[in-house]
Amino acid sequence: MDSSDTSAVSRRKPGLMPLDDYVAPPHYDPAIIELKKAIDLAEKSGVVPELVESLKRTRELIGQRDEFTVFCTSSESPTCKDIYDKTCTHDWRKVFDEGRTTWNLSPVMMTGQLEGQFLKSIVSIQKAKKILDIGMFTGYSALSLAEALPEDGEMWTIDFDEYLKTFVQNITQSSPHGQKIKYLIGNALEILEKLRQDGQIFDIIFLDAAKVEYKDYLEYAFEKNLLAPRGTVLVDNSYQFGESYSEEETVSKKFAKRVAFDTSLHSVLVPIRDGIMVIRRVVDVEGSVTESSN
C-alpha cells in the first residue's frame, strides 16, 4: 500500500489500528529469517546489484503484506491492549526464578491483535456460548474469545499458575467481558479429565498449551466428547516455526499428520502468524452426503 495515501487511512472504519502504531511482530516464518541471511550474503559476496535489490524488494513486499493485513483487521479492545502492554513490560524471568510460574514465560507467547481478531470472528460466526482456552498465559486469547460471546456466555481458561490468574484478573476486571472468564488452575490434562467426568461440553476449544500434549487435548475434544456437536477446535502454532514441515519427525509434524489422516475430521490450516488449524467433525462440515475422492 502507498503509505502517502492518507485519504485511505481517513476512510477506515473506527476501531482499526492507526498504521503509525503498527510495530511489526517478530517473524515466525523461518523462510523470512533465511531471506535476511541471503540479503547479507549477497551484499557481502559482490553479486550483481540487481540480485541484491530483488532480494531486498522481496523482503519489503513481505513487510508491506504484513502491514496491510493488520490494516485490514479490526483493532484490539483497550483491555486487550492493556494485557499486551503489561505482558511486554513484566519481568517474567524474575517471577520464574522465584518459582511463581511453572514455565519460563515470554511476551512472544501471546496471540496478539491479528490472531485475537481471527478468534473473535470464529466465535461470532459459530454463535458460540461456551469456550475452553487451554493455555491462558496473560489472558490475551481468553479475553479476545470472551469479547465475542453473548452476555451470558462462558469462557473457561486453563493454566498452571495462581500468579497468572491474579495477573489476568487485575487487568480484565475493567472489561465488561471479564466476568465471563472462569479460571481453572492446575495441570491441563488433569483438568480435562475432571471436565469430562463432570460432563462439561464446549462449543469451541482453543489449544495453546504444551505442544507435546496437543494429541491428548484432541482426544479429549473429539473422542472423549468435550467438544459439543457442531463444535470447533482451534490449534495455535500449527507451523511451530517450521518444525511441522521440517524433514524430521517432530512432535508438531506427528500431530499435523494425526489430523490430516483422520477421515472423520475436516481441517484447514490458516496461515496467520505461526499457523492456526481449524478442525471440525467432517459430518458438521459436509453433512452425511460426501463425495468419494476415488
Ligand SMILES: C[S@@+](CC[C@H](N)C(=O)[O-])C[C@H]1O[C@@H](n2cnc3c(N)ncnc32)[C@H](O)[C@@H]1O
Ligand atoms: C503459549 S502460552 C498461551 C498464550 C495465550 N493463549 C495467549 O493468548 O496469550 C502457553 C501457556 O500454557 C501453559 N501451559 C503449558 N502446559 C500446560 C499444562 N500442561 N497445564 C496447564 N497449563 C499449561 C503455560 O503456563 C503458558 O502460560
